[in-house]
Amino acid sequence: MSTINSNTKIYIRTGRLDDAEAVLAVQNSVISEGEYLITVTEEFNKTPAQQREWIKKLIENDRETLIVAEANGELVGWIVFLCQNRLRLAHTGSFGMMILKNYRGMGIGKMLLKALLEWAERNPLIEKVSLGVFSTNHRAISLYKSMGFVEEGRKIKEIKLNENEYVDDILMYKWV
Template sequence: MGGKCVSVFKNNEKYTIRTGKVEDAEAVLEIQKSVIAEGDYLISVSEEFIQTLEQQREWIQGLLENRIETLIVAEINGEVVGWIVFLSQYRKRLSHTGSFGMMISKRYRGMGIGKMLIRALLDWAEKNPLIEKVCLGVFSTNHRAISLYKSMGFVEEGRKIKEIKINENEYVDDILMYKFVNKN
């Protein structure tokens, strides 16, 4: 994306998808805390997530300085309401791939923001000559997300059975998905 803004008008509101910046740290952190607190589809639980605002700023700065990682945010009327992050592998033989995570404020879900963020990420990845494969992991119970990923061309490549333990008697599979970009 390279900092370029893409504005779309939907539901009479101005949506902007852009590269994240250090100044977004507080909004990104608040979204992360609220989504983790919901407890539905993330491995982390609230008591484990102890990221400070300064650590969040440092994390974002590190992403911005890395050619094979990125943070993209979605704004509605100037308010950050969601974000997607692409994290790379640091081993040479895995450096062509990475995975993403995405979080959207609860009240803004179902509005197409996730699709816009994924589309922006894939556009960034396709333009990045170092990235060939975009991956993700998703709870097998997160049917809405799985449907979105499939509609965007992601394919299931594996499943970690009972990878996530929700409570003493409840487990969830971790579905691994991918999409190739920059095919040779």
């Protein structure tokens, strides 16, 4: 457990099946902001039952994980590591992270990412942790670089925000 300030205690732990609704609530909240995610509100309609099934599959897979952050008992963010089902890609996977807006800038993202990297380093099946990030998400890019991630490529104008606005998708990785 970490303390952000005298009123906020953060607890980082492995996600559980009974977190499904809270994980879904965070996901819905972050997607509704529409800023740094490929998924838009209109196309996201996962039910609590589907979320539970997704978490169940993560828990059952030795090469995947879900790690959550609680602030004073409330689930406020999470990070998920997903892998490919291909033999030649079995050593690698990528992550996504979501944190409620009111809890950003407090170090929770760094705590979640640190926990994920520690999990990956202990996991003999994982060698490379990857991610994709909007080129406009400067705070996230700064966090990833501070944790040892390096840019390995860029998909130019990969994400179309509206009729005349595009964003590059920066691909980053770290060997563990």
